[in-house]
Amino acid sequence: MALRSDIAWSTADQIGVFGYDLVRELIGKVSLGDMGFLEIVGRLPNKRESRMFEAMLVTLVEHGIVPSSLATRLTHTGAPEALQASVAAGLLGLGSVFVGSIEGVAKMLSAALVDAEPSVAIANEIVSAQRVVPGLGHPIHKPFDPRARKLFAIARATGFHGPYVELMRLVSRRAGKRAGRPLPINATGAIGAICCEMKLPPEACRGIGVMARAVGLVGHALEEMRQPIAREVWHRVEEEATAHARGKLRKK
Amino acid sequence: MALRSDIAWSTADQIGVFGYDLVRELIGKVSLGDMGFLEIVGRLPNKRESRMFEAMLVTLVEHGIVPSSLATRLTHTGAPEALQASVAAGLLGLGSVFVGSIEGVAKMLSAALVDAEPSVAIANEIVSAQRVVPGLGHPIHKPFDPRARKLFAIARATGFHGPYVELMRLVSRRAGKRAGRPLPINATGAIGAICCEMKLPPEACRGIGVMARAVGLVGHALEEMRQPIAREVWHRVEEEATAHARGKLRKK
Amino acid sequence: MALRSDIAWSTADQIGVFGYDLVRELIGKVSLGDMGFLEIVGRLPNKRESRMFEAMLVTLVEHGIVPSSLATRLTHTGAPEALQASVAAGLLGLGSVFVGSIEGVAKMLSAALVDAEPSVAIANEIVSAQRVVPGLGHPIHKPFDPRARKLFAIARATGFHGPYVELMRLVSRRAGKRAGRPLPINATGAIGAICCEMKLPPEACRGIGVMARAVGLVGHALEEMRQPIAREVWHRVEEEATAHARGKLRKK
């Protein structure tokens, strides 16, 4: 089998990236976010796509102190010479629970609308099929997630507010009824739906989260250098979590 | 010791990121690259800074098949369900050899110009002090690295072409004389010098590489899904590297 | 919620690990493999358990050039100062495809025998339920996997050859009949079955692979220092995979 990659090539005086001349067509002309779109779609975004895609990325960059940023900071404590390893440690937690839910939403919506229009019946089916619907509700942002609202406003302005967003709204309403409390669409739910509108492959959704969080985790590693908290966290947790056992050995 | 982070906070209806309202001031208004600047510097860039910073990021996103993108693709072969882990595996190689050289250049230049102007004497000193000067020469891009030229052109246009770039040029000339062949400034050399011009802390330089490469590595993981090469690479390497020993055991 | 961990504690003169005195009862008395059993089960193994568990670990330490060892070696090329990151990069590929299949086997067998004895009927059901049965067949080791045979011999000697191994044999026979070619139990199939016999939780199976491979990956990082191959692999793959595109840009 021949090895083949279509992403990039180099010669003495040129570098091609997905068929674009890196030096003449990309550096100084497009943004990091546009490069992200290029890596996923294989061509540069148009203006509407660029605006929508950057908005989704910006939404996901930073969540302050969360498990991934704490993992980055704890890793920095032991390996301050390896910034890349601190960021990698943080990225490793972007699995099924947090960023993975974007992918879950995108798969759920795209499977439902393969050859159907959004409807209450489809929404009911989706909700009945699972105990917890991804992309809904938020422990802090109540009664609604302001990021989702903003993303939908940009989706309307850029022409990416269509059937998938519509279906997600119906799903939210239905799931809220079942739960007996509002379950508004959260940021990952909005991004999952908009990814479908933009025809991005569901597998790429997690990639958007990874791109964005890598940017944010660099900031946490740098703050940990200036203003460390990880050692104090470690000492406190160690003190509390092992106090009950300290000095106790099993009897023989 | 009290725990304190100044990066971000959340309330029911707002999210603050370095003092900006995420929903009103960032989403839909700034780019992923601007968020990267914000994470490093703690404030949004002005227009000149934004243009220069995006250009550096875009330069570093993609290098095609390199050790880090191969590590990403090989990891995908074993753990296709964990995109974040494939990207993290690739980031782990951004150590002292490749992206770390940006940091090396930035430290070298900023140390030299603490209270001095760029001069031939200083350049000579820098070159004499080390066997290999970081940021110079390139195995493929000869006689010059087109990315460095482009970055310097943007630096001139945005006002970031100053003493550090000047000193790097003198260093390149001197090192080339010593080597008896041209040693032009490469992309990492240019970025290291421009980071100094922008007053970015040297520790942050590696972060720029990490942000950019995370974007590119997502693309490699996605291409590996569509058009895999890692298994073939594995089988070929295994076949060749162990042929000499196959069937041979140590005598007792 | 109070934080609590029952793994280990320290005082000025003692360290307790799962209730054992590290200095008096573990160092110099038990092996690394026994510590692995302790981490999974919460108590030291008896002699039979220790022998069986070490045998499974030893089986998984080393597979020569495979995707994970290549990822370790490629990472070393860029970050030779961070051995731990090279090993971590290799571990990241121990996902669903390779080591994850041990867990798959253990879950499959333990679910089938919750309240039943091994039987041809159950084996038929297992095989019918899935297109590919985990733990069977091997691309290289034919007509049988010598590691599996050895592990079953040790299982007999130590008293861990029971209903789960029995069922796995029936499954192998049935799947082979369906395929029209022998599908012998491979090493991961044997280990998955023996984990069930030892009453190890299925989630722990992947852990056994991780422990063992970490040991082997250290060896690959060290060989890469002495006798590098990763750069050559990189250059060859880059050369071949991008040759078709080199110099070609998209038309405007």
Next chain:
Amino acid sequence: MALRSDIAWSTADQIGVFGYDLVRELIGKVSLGDMGFLEIVGRLPNKRESRMFEAMLVTLVEHGIVPSSLATRLTHTGAPEALQASVAAGLLGLGSVFVGSIEGVAKMLSAALVDAEPSVAIANEIVSAQRVVPGLGHPIHKPFDPRARKLFAIARATGFHGPYVELMRLVSRRAGKRAGRPLPINATGAIGAICCEMKLPPEACRGIGVMARAVGLVGHALEEMRQPIAREVWHRVEEEATAHARGKLRKK
């Protein structure tokens, strides 16, 4: 350049690992710790080596709640499906600060005794040359580290108590005098010295830590499944670290 690895090979009926027949000479006959020695040294250990090496590994497996085990547990919170990634996240912190100090000790001692005997003069030189001497003192274990004592006892029993251990003792005494308080040899100091006695290459020292900690981190990932603490840690840290800023935005 030809690709060559001398670690392992496979044929249909045999697997060779460093020249040993995996099935006949290793599985069921040697331990995981012996495999670790084999990966580092290229041959199986004799009895004395095996005992000493296992003792060092066992010492390093478990330290309870430390930055690396917390990083493992936080990663599990986001990616419970990827045990290997949780363990890898924890390993990433085994850098210059913790496990790296073993390597520091081994390099320091082996450089000093290239062609000299241990002496007070050499110890004085070593201490004068650095502000902080690696391998000495411990925040918890006072007035001495019981692990170091135990390891030295085993070193005496196995014939690995020689000039490097001797020099480390002199260094400890001298550094303590300078500091005006006892600076006993800690566990990493003892292991660094004993690695020299065993003629293990200094680069391999970090590898011993990585092997051992991988085993321990599996235990932390499994305890986090049964008895989670990472979410509570996250919520507490977030609450405290961002309270000062919550609701505050920068003035325009």
